[in-house]
Amino acid sequence: MVFVYGFISWSGYVSLSNYNTIVPDFSFAGLKNYIYLFQDFRFQAGLRNTLFFTILFIGAVIVSGLVLAILLDKSVKGESVFRNIFLFPMALSFVVTGVVWQWLLHPSTGFNYFLKFLNIEPKWYTDTNILAGFKWGSIEFGLPVAIIAVVIAAVWQMTGFSLAMYIAGLRAIPEEVREAARMDGASEFQVYMRVVIPMLMPITMSVVIIMAHISLKIFDLIYAMTGSGANFVTDVPGLYMFETTFRGNYYANGAAISIIMLLLVAVFIVPYLWTNRKGDQ
Amino acid sequence: MCKRIQNQKKGEIILRKFYSLLLLVALVLVIAACGANDKDNANDKNNKASDNAANDNNDSASGDGGTVEIFSWWTGAGEEEGLLALIDLFNELQPDITVENAAVAGGAGTNAKAVLTTRMQGNDPPSTFQVHGGEELNKSWVAADKMEPINDLYEANDWMDKFPDELIELVSDGDDIYSVPVNVHRGNVVFYNKAVFEEHGIEVPTTLDEFFDVAEKLQAAGVTPLALGDKESWEATMIFENLLAAELGTDGYLDLFAGDIEFDDPKIVKVAEDLGKVLEYVNEDHASRNWQDSAQLVAEGEAAMLNMGDWAKGYFVNDLKLETNEDFGYFAFPGTDGDFSVITDTFGKPKGIDDVPATEEFLTFLGSTEAQDVFNPIKGSIPARIDADVEKYDAYGQDTMEDFKTANLFPSLAHGSAASEGFVTKANQAVNIFVTQGDVDNFITALKNAAPDM
Numbered sequence: 001m002v003f004v005y006g007f008i009s010w011s012g013y014v015s016l017s018n019y020n021t022i023v024p025d026f027s028f029a030g031l032k033n034y035i036y037l038f039q040d041f042r043f044q045a046g047l048r049n050t051l052f053f054t055i056l057f058i059g060a061v062i063v064s065g066l067v068l069a070i071l072l073d074k075s076v077k078g079e080s081v082f083r084n085i086f087l088f089p090m091a092l093s094f095v096v097t098g099v100v101w102q103w104l105l106h107p108s109t110g111f112n113y114f115l116k117f118l119n120i121e122p123k124w125y126t127d128t129n130i131l132a133g134f135k136w137g138s139i140e141f142g143l144p145v146a147i148i149a150v151v152i153a154a155v156w157q158m159t160g161f162s163l164a165m166y167i168a169g170l171r172a173i174p175e176e177v178r179e180a181a182r183m184d185g186a187s188e189f190q191v192y193m194r195v196v197i198p199m200l201m202p203i204t205m206s207v208v209i210i211m212a213h214i215s216l217k218i219f220d221l222i223y224a225m226t227g228s229g230a231n232f233v234t235d236v237p238g239l240y241m242f243e244t245t246f247r248g249n250y251y252a253n254g255a256a257i258s259i260i261m262l263l264l265v266a267v268f269i270v271p272y273l274w275t276n277r278k279g280d281q
Numbered sequence: 282m283c284k285r286i287q288n289q290k291k292g293e294i295i296l297r298k299f300y301s302l303l304l305l306v307a308l309v310l311v312i313a314a315c316g317a318n319d320k321d322n323a324n325d326k327n328n329k330a331s332d333n334a335a336n337d338n339n340d341s342a343s344g345d346g347g348t349v350e351i352f353s354w355w356t357g358a359g360e361e362e363g364l365l366a367l368i369d370l371f372n373e374l375q376p377d378i379t380v381e382n383a384a385v386a387g388g389a390g391t392n393a394k395a396v397l398t399t400r401m402q403g404n405d406p407p408s409t410f411q412v413h414g415g416e417e418l419n420k421s422w423v424a425a426d427k428m429e430p431i432n433d434l435y436e437a438n439d440w441m442d443k444f445p446d447e448l449i450e451l452v453s454d455g456d457d458i459y460s461v462p463v464n465v466h467r468g469n470v471v472f473y474n475k476a477v478f479e480e481h482g483i484e485v486p487t488t489l490d491e492f493f494d495v496a497e498k499l500q501a502a503g504v505t506p507l508a509l510g511d512k513e514s515w516e517a518t519m520i521f522e523n524l525l526a527a528e529l530g531t532d533g534y535l536d537l538f539a540g541d542i543e544f545d546d547p548k549i550v551k552v553a554e555d556l557g558k559v560l561e562y563v564n565e566d567h568a569s570r571n572w573q574d575s576a577q578l579v580a581e582g583e584a585a586m587l588n589m590g591d592w593a594k595g596y597f598v599n600d601l602k603l604e605t606n607e608d609f610g611y612f613a614f615p616g617t618d619g620d621f622s623v624i625t626d627t628f629g630k631p632k633g634i635d636d637v638p639a640t641e642e643f644l645t646f647l648g649s650t651e652a653q654d655v656f657n658p659i660k661g662s663i664p665a666r667i668d669a670d671v672e673k674y675d676a677y678g679q680d681t682m683e684d685f686k687t688a689n690l691f692p693s694l695a696h697g698s699a700a701s702e703g704f705v706t707k708a709n710q711a712v713n714i715f716v717t718q719g720d721v722d723n724f725i726t727a728l729k730n731a732a733p734d735m
Contacts, residue, residue, distance in 0.1 A: 020703070020734075021424075021701075021703065022398070022420075022421040022424065022425045022702075023424055023426075041710075041714060041727075042710055042714075106566075106569055107566045107569055108569075123565075125568075125569065126565075126566055126567075126568040128568075128717045226569075227513060229568060230568035230713065230716060230717045231717035231718060232710075232714070243706060244706060246394065246395040247391055247394065247395075247702060247705075247706050248702055248703045248706030248707065249421065249702055249703055250703060250706075
């Protein structure tokens, strides 16, 4: 209790203080640090990146996991081999994934070495363009192209997880249900769209919750792969928190960032816990 | 007969399964090891090193002369060897004192600084620790009242005229001196590929205008004029600080960081514009490279020049196996000839340490010519003392030592000597944004807003 909630409230306390130098200063600052952050270019960019990263990452993990699970569930030959191959990246740490994909998506080496012959040379994580961007606050709001490279790496790693969840879910759906649907004249596609996928809803919910808290707190993958990037196109609050606190000695700002991150995760977790509790009753 | 064959086959299958499992486990281990590679290797080495050091001591003496724990981020090629050579020499001279090497790897010292902060805040300071001279020392540890002045050591060893005055000023707060400089790196050096310069008939540029002419010529010839790897953004900040020195001179540079010149001064605006111009001549994939990767561009002849601290010389010579003055040459950043951007590693005496006499012995040792002449040739830096033995250094080192005696020194911003760490992180952020956006007004505003943290 003390080690979790005690420290959370300590962070909350520090985030309201003037402790922005190496010499502790716990005088009350009100919401000064929060106001500073929301006006700060880097923090705004970090929130934007987190938003798009989360949407793309969760979407891609769900779709790829589901498609692979359905294909494997059709009992293709060598199913267990494929299942293990897809699951394997999950055994790696994000740091490994980051380092490997940093090479693969390096604009001068990696995939571009081959794509060069097709005359396509994406700049991957060094691309500073913002798609459909418009000025909002001090940043350009829109989809940062560079974040797509990070999403690819993250999806590669976490697809195995949603795959495993979905396979378990698919196995739990009795064959009779599908038979019944087919008897009613549903095509195979309709069986999936109308019957199987809705029945997998609880699984999807769990995947979303788990992936959301991974993506909102993501740090290690980005730290190892791209750093905060030119113009902060791949920066995330976690990275900003680390650098401002431990390099710049802005303890109060750092604490404020972590509190905001906590609130963001809570946005996802609290409704989930709530519905779970309701379900229990 | 038949059964036996069957059994044999079964056995074989089981064996094969076992082997494939083993292979899988091995694969997992290998991959896991690759990732943790950097950190673990370095840590292992350090542990071994400190074990060795400790063992040596226990073997050779009773070890009751006390213990010194040296905290640093010297774990890379060259610097780790240098540190171990230092410890060996100290063990020879002071066999009674046990030396513990507590080095933390990674991130050009940023990881170590995080660990150090935790230890200092928790009142568990190491006996002595590596810190860049300048504001990194003064604005943090001295300001937080965590350091003990060591004026008595300077007096006892007659150090006052052995180190340049400007250097002593850098490690002092008022009249109190807080640390011993061990080495000096120069930050305003441009390394260049000699073959590329010759091929295009280019002379070494000495002024900014000449530099831009040269860059234009190189770009027209299809060579990247300036290699940059600003994945960590301080690399670009180094160009900014050298431009500041070129425009303001060292006195103006010092005034700026003393707060006597505002950041929206027309001169600083001009520097920002120049920085924007310089950035037009860098490689396109700069954001994906660190400084070593950008040095490779120069080594391979894809780029002509590189602005980097002279630790890059060690990388060229030791890692890329190039010859100084043959494969690559060097010159002072255009417009800063006669100026010397100082990055100095120093060691001080924290308050509340266990073994004060042993630590003082070690600090005295660090300030001696013997120690500096053992460490610096290996690390590739020059000694902070002006009376060191020139013969022990290579051509580049001798050249730089000569410059160091006469040049006007100015502290590096990117390496935390010119301003507080808080300002440095904010300046790095501003530079990072400027590199992409090129918006001078934004850049100046960001710097001006950060100035109170200086």
